[in-house]
Amino acid sequence: MKRMNFAQLQQKLTAAARLQSPDDRVPYAFEKRIMALLAQRAAASGQILWARGFWRAAVSCVALAAVCGAVSFFTPAAADNSKDLSQDFENTLLASVDQPDATP
Amino acid sequence: MERSEAELIAAVLRGDRASFEPLVAKYSPRVLATARRYARRESEIEDIAQEVWLKAFDKLKSFRGEAPFEHWLMRLAVRTCYDFLRGHQRNRESSFSEISEPEEDWLDRFVADPGSAAEDADAARALVNRVLERLSPEARLVIQLLEIEDRSVKEIAELTGWSVPLVKVRAFRARAEMRKILARMAKDKYL
Numbered sequence: 531m532k533r534m535n536f537a538q539l540q541q542k543l544t545a546a547a548r549l550q551s552p553d554d555r556v557p558y559a560f561e562k563r564i565m566a567l568l569a570q571r572a573a574a575s576g577q578i579l580w581a582r583g584f585w586r587a588a589v590s591c592v593a594l595a596a597v598c599g600a601v602s603f604f605t606p607a608a609a610d611n612s613k614d615l616s617q618d619f620e621n622t623l624l625a626s627v628d629q630p631d632a633t634p
Numbered sequence: 635m636e637r638s639e640a641e642l643i644a645a646v647l648r649g650d651r652a653s654f655e656p657l658v659a660k661y662s663p664r665v666l667a668t669a670r671r672y673a674r675r676e677s678e679i680e681d682i683a684q685e686v687w688l689k690a691f692d693k694l695k696s697f698r699g700e701a702p703f704e705h706w707l708m709r710l711a712v713r714t715c716y717d718f719l720r721g722h723q724r725n726r727e728s729s730f731s732e733i734s735e736p737e738e739d740w741l742d743r744f745v746a747d748p749g750s751a752a753e754d755a756d757a758a759r760a761l762v763n764r765v766l767e768r769l770s771p772e773a774r775l776v777i778q779l780l781e782i783e784d785r786s787v788k789e790i791a792e793l794t795g796w797s798v799p800l801v802k803v804r805a806f807r808a809r810a811e812m813r814k815i816l817a818r819m820a821k822d823k824y825l
Contacts, residue, residue, distance in 0.1 A: 536816045538748050540809070543765060543816075546758035547782045553670050554663035557680060561658040564687045568651060571688070 639703050646694055658687055661704060665711050671778055672715040674763075682718050686711045712775070712793045719771035733819075737761045741820075768815050773808035780805050 557563075621628075637645075637656070645653035662683065669682035689710050697706050733741075740757035743750050752758065766774055779785045779793065780801075787805070791798045 534745055534816075534820045535748060536813045536820075539744060539816050540812055542744065542748070542751060542753055543758060543762040544777075544781045545753040546755070547762045547766070548784070549754050550759055552667035554667035556662045556666055557676075560662050560666075560680075560683070561655050564658045564684060565651070565655050567684065567688065568654065568691055572651070 640699060643694060643697065643699070643703065646691070654691060657690075657703070661707055662687075664704070665707065668708065668711045669715060669718075671782075672719055672774070674767075678718070678722075682711075682714055685718075686714045689714065709793050709795075712779075713795065716771060716775050716794065719774055723771065733764065734760065737764070765812065765815050765819070769808065769811055772804050773811045776801065776804045776808040777812060780808075 637653070639657070642653045642657055646657075665683045665686050666679060669679045669686075673679050673682055686707070690707055693710070697703065734757070736755075736757040737760055740751055740755055740761060766777065769777060775794065776790065779790045780787070785793070787798055787801045790796070790801045794801070796804070
């Protein structure tokens with residue numbers, strides 16, 4: 531068997547590839563398809579923006595709730611009831627209701 | 635009156651999406667011809683072209699108008715084709731045992747007398763496509779641009795975004811890879 535000259539074969543095949551003229555035919559209504567895709571994407575991107583905003587808000591709320599939960603869980607309960615935050619809060623909230631009773 | 639390319643691009647950037655359509659109509663033949671150099675199935679070719687146009691629309695702000703729009707678009711097209719090749723690397727792992735009879739005949743003629751094997755034969759084209767499909771994405775892109783489209787190293791660097799030395803290194807490796815594939819093909823056929 532004769533030895534194959536790979537360099538020459540490479541040249542021949544490259545020349546064969548050069549002779550192939552690229553086909554530039556365009557599918558029917560291709561530009562319409564692209565424009566429809568762009569329109570579809572624009573509509574979808576509005577929805578995506580809203581969805582993204584809601585997700586961010588939800589994550590922030592969950593994070594805030596977790597921090598509040600952690601703070602209330604790890605803060606030791608005050609021994610003195612007079613310094614109880616919830617009691618203070620209730621007193622402040624009901625201050626206006628309690629006021630008429632206090633005045634003679 | 636027909637609007638110029640610059641006017642169309644400016645209109646698209648102002649938010650007039652419809653002005654993009656004449657650009658798509660004008661340059662789609664070139665984009666599809668480029669895609670056909672790297673993909674074989676018509677569905678893949680259309681996917682590549684579609685991807686090129688979607689990217690072109692998204693990145694139109696980055697087009698500064700210093701070079702013609704066509705050059706900018708071709709850069710996008712070549713890079714999209716490269717991404718496609720990288721995404722379809724698995725397809726190139728197969729043996730040469732399935733080469734057709736005319737391709738085998740062409741190879742036999744080449745071995746017997748290299749001058750008698752014509753480059754314009756269909757078998758030669760089929761064979762070169764088979765070899766190109768087995769190259770790595772980098773090698774395929776370089777061989778296509780440098781050897782087949784006859785572009786300069788500088789042009790390839792601009793099209794691909796690679797540096798000039800990198801193109802040279804990849805061209806050297808690509809030629810070696812192609813020879814290796816041809817050697818494997820000969821081994822599969824004759825041993």
